Amino acid sequence: MSDYTQMWSSLGLDLKGHDALLSVLGNAYSEIFLSQKNRPEGMKYFDFVMGEVHGLRIKELMDAKAQGRVVIGSYCVFVPEELVLAVDGVAVGLCAGAEFNFEGAETLLPRNTCSLIKAAFGFKLGKVCPYLEASDVVVGENTCDGKKKAYEILGPLVKDLYVMDLPQTKSEAGKALLKAEYRKFIKKLEKVSGKKVTVASLKKAVETVNAKRMAVKRLAAIRAADPAPISGLDALLVNQVFFHDDPVRFTDSVNKLCDELELRVKNGTGVFPKGTTRLVISGCPMAVPNWKVPVLVESSKAVIVGEESCVGERGSRWLTEVKGNTVDEILDSITDRYFNIDCAVFTPNPSRCDYVKEMKKNLHAQGVIHYSLQFCQPYIMESGPVEKELEKSGIPTLRLETDYSQEDAGQLKTRIEAFVERLKRK
Numbered sequence: 001m002s003d004y005t006q007m008w009s010s011l012g013l014d015l016k017g018h019d020a021l022l023s024v025l026g027n028a029y030s031e032i033f034l035s036q037k038n039r040p041e042g043m044k045y046f047d048f049v050m051g052e053v054h055g056l057r058i059k060e061l062m063d064a065k066a067q068g069r070v071v072i073g074s075y076c077v078f079v080p081e082e083l084v085l086a087v088d089g090v091a092v093g094l095c096a097g098a099e100f101n102f103e104g105a106e107t108l109l110p111r112n113t114c115s116l117i118k119a120a121f122g123f124k125l126g127k128v129c130p131y132l133e134a135s136d137v138v139v140g141e142n143t144c145d146g147k148k149k150a151y152e153i154l155g156p157l158v159k160d161l162y163v164m165d166l167p168q169t170k171s172e173a174g175k176a177l178l179k180a181e182y183r184k185f186i187k188k189l190e191k192v193s194g195k196k197v198t199v200a201s202l203k204k205a206v207e208t209v210n211a212k213r214m215a216v217k218r219l220a221a222i223r224a225a226d227p228a229p230i231s232g233l234d235a236l237l238v239n240q241v242f243f244h245d246d247p248v249r250f251t252d253s254v255n256k257l258c259d260e261l262e263l264r265v266k267n268g269t270g271v272f273p274k275g276t277t278r279l280v281i282s283g284c285p286m287a288v289p290n291w292k293v294p295v296l297v298e299s300s301k302a303v304i305v306g307e308e309s310c311v312g313e314r315g316s317r318w319l320t321e322v323k324g325n326t327v328d329e330i331l332d333s334i335t336d337r338y339f340n341i342d343c344a345v346f347t348p349n350p351s352r353c354d355y356v357k358e359m360k361k362n363l364h365a366q367g368v369i370h371y372s373l374q375f376c377q378p379y380i381m382e383s384g385p386v387e388k389e390l391e392k393s394g395i396p397t398l399r400l401e402t403d404y405s406q407e408d409a410g411q412l413k414t415r416i417e418a419f420v421e422r423l424k425r426k
């Protein structure tokens with residue numbers, strides 16, 4: 001990697017803390033990803049992206065800013081990338097998946113806050129996230145209570161925090177609220193960027209984001225093959241890079257990877273032996289570099305073949321219908337698309353469980369792991385009924401609740417291994 005010290009300093013990063021984070025990350029990455037056997041060649045691009053995730057990509061953001069483009073950071077898949085692209089902005093994901101400076105975070109947040117929120121604060125207070133520091137606007141959303149209240153505390157710490165309200169029910173009123181919020185968001189984007197959303201810019205943005213989602217949907221479908229042509233870890237990595245990379249380049253790289261994987265399927269080549277136990281994982285999003293549970297699963301003679309998660313199919317399975325001749329009509333299509341997202345903050349939320357069943361069937365999985373972050377009320381509360389419904393439908397389910405620390409890794413591994421054994425005996 002080139003020397004980016006100057007750029008990091010200009011962003012106000014704490015260089016010592018940042019170096020420490022990059023070194024831990026780099027080592028973990030080599031150990032977890034580069035040690036895998038028979039990886040697809042196409043993963044080299046994603047290795048490169050990860051190697052440059054705080055380097056070249058940030059330089060690209062800084063260059064975009066120098067050309068007058070705005071960088072918009074967000075924490076949730078309800079924030080439409082299409083709207084950001086329509087003002088020629090750059091959208092970046094800010095969710096953090098590492099236990100960094102939780103002591104700092106706990107000076108502002110209760111201890112019983114989920115790791116995802118604590119990590120966002122740990123990164124901010126530790127000044128180690130160049131994406132956050134490069135963002136002209138940070139977008140929060142009223143989803144779970146934890147995030148809602150955390151944004152009140154985050155507001156004074158960032159340059160420009162914009163909070164979007166979100167519905168909690170799948171009603172007509174809920175959809176109207178979402179559309180009204182997206183309209184307000186367009187106004188905000190137009191103001192900060194000085195550019196207008198037009199029919200042409202919005203249509204182009206919809207096409208760009210649809211293409212990106214189609215590429216990851218293609219990848220998701222290929223994973224139905226046995227033997228699995230790609231590990232769950234690598235597929236998760238692609239879904240994580242989704243939130244950081246340039247959308248057009250990302251789409252192209254995923255499609256190239258898929259070309260290779262389709263050949264592998266044709267030739268019967270896999271990363272695990274044919275007949276390896278196949279699992280779908282469902283629940284809280286796994287933001288980069290949260291690879292904890294997939295590492296445990298894939299070192300327990302099982303492979304993850306799908307993620308029902310916002311970093312996974314919940315974030316990408318719907319496309320926006322390209323129709324409408326006015327900005328408002330296209331916004332209707334965008335709203336329709338986003339209103340499908342079945343996050344556990346909605347009540348009731350039956351489609352999520354239905355989709356887990358569908359995934360299990362389509363991907364020929366033998367069981368489901370329900371993954372919740374500790375203190376995440378929406379997903380923990382939903383995990384009981386989801387487990388009951390899945391088991392009632394004959395789908396073995398393992399419910400895990402964990403955080404970002406490695407303290408419970410041994411215990412989790414024992415439970416995962418026992419679950420895989422149970423599936424083998426079926």
Ligand code: BJ8
Nearest residue numbers: 076077114143144146310343376
């Ligand atoms: S659409 S899942 S990205 S809100 S883990 S912070 S829910 S307490 S992340 Fe999410 Fe949007 Fe929903 Fe998806 Fe709260 Fe739970 Fe923490 Fe969470």
